[in-house]
Amino acid sequence: MAEDARGAAADGPGAAAAEVRLRLSVRGLTDADLPSCGWAGSPKHVRELAGQVRRAAAGEIDYLAACTPAGLPVALCGVDYAVVPGAGTLWQLGVHPALQSCGIGTLLIGAAERRIAAAAWSAPSWASRSPTRGPAPSTSASATAPSAGRPTPGTWRTRTARSAATRRCAS
Template sequence: MGTIHTGVVKLPLTVRDMTEADLPELACFYPGHVMATMPAELERARTGVVDHLVVCTPAGVPVAKGAVNWDEIPGAGVISTLSVRAELRSIGIGTVLIQASEERMRARGLSRSEIGAEENNPRARALYERLGYVVYGCEPASWDEEKPDGTLGRYETTCTLLRKDL
């Protein structure tokens, strides 16, 4: 059997606004019905009600995406739709995305960030709490989800609500 080599590789990541050119890469980790909404979401970004951010490798390939909604909660930016490519999770990319989102909030003069974590996603909640977010409530949530047969159905869950003073 051959020798197994291990090591650490550090890559500089950049965070920028999502563009139409990113959509083919994002299709790798978003289902088709979500991808169908992306052109409309880019239009919403052009109107200033949301920022869609991507984290990119040095080659410019998006490996994570998230959004900051500016009009959902007065005085706060709301981080949503966070996703990191499955094979790159738990190495700090989500942290980079959240911190970049918080920087944008500060640049707009906001003093609070809010985020929700599905109750069945303890890893997300643990990340948010490590980054200084504090639970303040919970609420029901729902969205369309693709079923195994390809049809859409309504997914219903409960989200833990967290906030952080910036």
Template sequence: MTEVVVPLTVRDLTDADLAACGWYGTATDLAYVAEAIQRARRGEVDYLAVCPPSDLPVAVGGVDYTKPPGGATIWQLSVQAELRSCGIGSVLIGALEQLARGRGLSWVELGVDDSMSRPRALYERLGYVVSGSEIGSWDQEAADGSTVRYEARITLLRKQLT
């Protein structure tokens, strides 16, 4: 087996990047990302892209400084499906943690749908521990273009930043 090492750059996601983020999901999903970019301009969040030499995003995600009090929430994490399990998600999360640390925060939190064991295993490997649970709900675009309300039990995981 041959190993290929590709350098990655972590930078702010921009409006110009959205056209290259079709892998992220539906038009509704991308509208949430566009909204996050606007919030980043206001300083409420940081929203990052991980890019190979092509400078096209292969992973995106953010850190929200408006909640919870005393910490920050890492959210909207996604890695292009074909590139999952290559360490790119770990690079993204590490960069988001560093930004929170730079704001003087001592911990970050994220939530994971209980039906998604693979991302949860990554977060736990990165030092996140269960801090609670909640019911989450959001609108999702169905294949026919209609909107469906999705509900799930969310496990909250927290990490102390040192």
């Protein structure tokens, strides 16, 4: 019986397993990436990603891609700044099926939250924020609901010192 990298038994005759580490970078999705995003959804969905790339170029959203050293996207996440005034709404988070449950989604959410923090949204309450310039805030986040209201079902909010993110669960 073969053993994996931890010494645990691997299934099947002659089976072998190894731990593989993959260095990923997070950057904005580009039109050149779209042919490599077939794993993200239907052909129609991938065509519609071109519109999201244009929205990102216009500054309406951020659309992030976690990429391999070869530049191939293996995870995607959108940040929409128009859904909730003064906050970034994370949506369309997806990880390549072969790489799910490896922490890539967590990596991408962290990068998205840092993007929101870098936008330096600042106001004393969750409502009516306006962008300001200044140093990037701390990105340590708490998952507490705002005192001014409750998140809608299927969402939760994360707040840093100077930013807010609303996360929507896929239905």
